[in-house]
Amino acid sequence: MKTVVIGSGSWGTALAQTLADNGQDVTIYGVNAAEVNDINENHKNSKYFAETALNPVLRATTDLSVVKDADVVVLAVPTIAIEPICKEIDPLLTKKAIVVNVAKGFNPKTNERLSDVIRRCISPDHLSSVVSLIGPSHAEEVVIRQLTSIDAVSQNDADAIAIQNLFSNKYLRIYTGNDEVGSELGAAIKNVMAIASGILSGLGYGDNTRAALITRGLQEMIRYGTYFGGKEETFIGLTGIGDLIVTCTSVHSRNFEAGHQIGSENTVENFFRDNTKTVEGVRTAKIVHEVAKEKGIDMPICEEVYQILYEGKEPKDCANDLMIRKLKAEF
Numbered sequence: 239m240k241t242v243v244i245g246s247g248s249w250g251t252a253l254a255q256t257l258a259d260n261g262q263d264v265t266i267y268g269v270n271a272a273e274v275n276d277i278n279e280n281h282k283n284s285k286y287f288a289e290t291a292l293n294p295v296l297r298a299t300t301d302l303s304v305v306k307d308a309d310v311v312v313l314a315v316p317t318i319a320i321e322p323i324c325k326e327i328d329p330l331l332t333k334k335a336i337v338v339n340v341a342k343g344f345n346p347k348t349n350e351r352l353s354d355v356i357r358r359c360i361s362p363d364h365l366s367s368v369v370s371l372i373g374p375s376h377a378e379e380v381v382i383r384q385l386t387s388i389d390a391v392s393q394n395d396a397d398a399i400a401i402q403n404l405f406s407n408k409y410l411r412i413y414t415g416n417d418e419v420g421s422e423l424g425a426a427i428k429n430v431m432a433i434a435s436g437i438l439s440g441l442g443y444g445d446n447t448r449a450a451l452i453t454r455g456l457q458e459m460i461r462y463g464t465y466f467g468g469k470e471e472t473f474i475g476l477t478g479i480g481d482l483i484v485t486c487t488s489v490h491s492r493n494f495e496a497g498h499q500i501g502s503e504n505t506v507e508n509f510f511r512d513n514t515k516t517v518e519g520v521r522t523a524k525i526v527h528e529v530a531k532e533k534g535i536d537m538p539i540c541e542e543v544y545q546i547l548y549e550g551k552e553p554k555d556c557a558n559d560l561m562i563r564k565l566k567a568e569f
């Protein structure tokens with residue numbers, strides 16, 4: 239199988255190296271010539287993994303025509319780039335490819351789920367199916383071959399199994415799934431919860447607060463996901479509670495890190511002025527706010543994160559307001 243990984247950032251590099259470790263034919267396509275040269279010449283991607291020597295067989299290119307003849311195309315770019323890159327690659331594909339999405343969030347222009355964007359932008363002649371490869375997986379750990387488990391989720395069982403077999407090895411164990419809605423919504427919304435977790439940590443709150451946030455955050459994810467047809471059980475799997483735990487507790491999470499800065503400064507000002515990293519939860523918070531409001535879905539934690547990011551509310555007031563809401567039964 240010929241695989242092209244679109245995106246020479248942290249996750250694209252780590253996943254492509256996994257395929258290189260598995261002896262697969264894989265090439266990374268990147269828009270950033272410095273990252274591409276670093277991979278080819280130095281066997282490093284110093285911008286993201288300063289200390290890590292990559293598998294030396296890994297190759298990268300800035301020529302998008304590399305997707306010609308690809309059997310598998312992995313989209314490892316931020317959500318904002320998914321629609322444009324699909325439109326760019328569609329005319330270059332010469333056969334039906336499995337398109338694997340690893341981004342977490344929604345299309346910022348239309349609020350669509352990413353699998354729907356890919357099906358809309360890649361013509362049926364060029365698309366076998368969409369597989370979402372998502373779960374608790376910081377690139378910083380996968381690139382040094384730390385044991386990790388994630389899901390290959392697709393409406394097409396055979397393609398999910400093909401992607402499971404392609405990526406699995408002794409450090410990356412892939413499970414299959416077919417609840418596209420539940421898996422994608424869980425993996426998207428956990429980024430908002432990770433911002434909330436970072437904010438609470440920045441405000442000085444500890445383990446009790448984080449456990450409450452993760453538990454109640456999961457309930458919000460279930461409420462939102464099941465509204466759109468996701469299965470409740472999916473949210474107690476890798477793309478739900480698994481991804482929620484890793485991003486709400488890890489120093490590697492950029493969403494947690496952003497929240498931590500916002501909480502410790504009690505303002506979003508410096509974050510919005512200085513941030514250059516991919517922090518998907520920021521856009522997701524706005525989309526969840528809009529959709530939840532329109533559909534009448536109760537999302538109190540997501541709403542407070544939205545208020546902090548977009549409406550100038552102070553983080554410490556949000557934490558207090560969540561605690562003094564009308565008391566109720568847990569379930």
Ligand SMILES: NC(=O)C1=CN([C@@H]2O[C@H](COP(=O)(O)OP(=O)(O)OC[C@H]3O[C@@H](n4cnc5c(N)ncnc54)[C@H](OP(=O)(O)O)[C@@H]3O)[C@@H](O)[C@H]2O)C=CC1
Nearest residue numbers: 245246247248249250270314315316319341342376377516
């Ligand atoms: N990093 C991780 O641990 C994980 C990330 N993800 C998800 O994967 C997605 C990608 O994130 P990640 O790799 O971390 O992000 P990074 O910021 O590390 O890298 C993104 C890469 O995409 C490139 N890029 C941006 N636009 C385009 C485009 N139109 N065509 C080709 N390349 C483009 C960027 O180039 P440039 O540098 O020039 O901007 C950069 O190389 C996100 O949705 C994230 O949530 C999911 C699981 C784990």
Ligand SMILES: O=C(CO)COP(=O)(O)O
Nearest residue numbers: 373374375376491492493
């Ligand atoms: O999704 C991730 C790990 O599963 C990456 O999280 P961040 O985008 O917050 O770094």
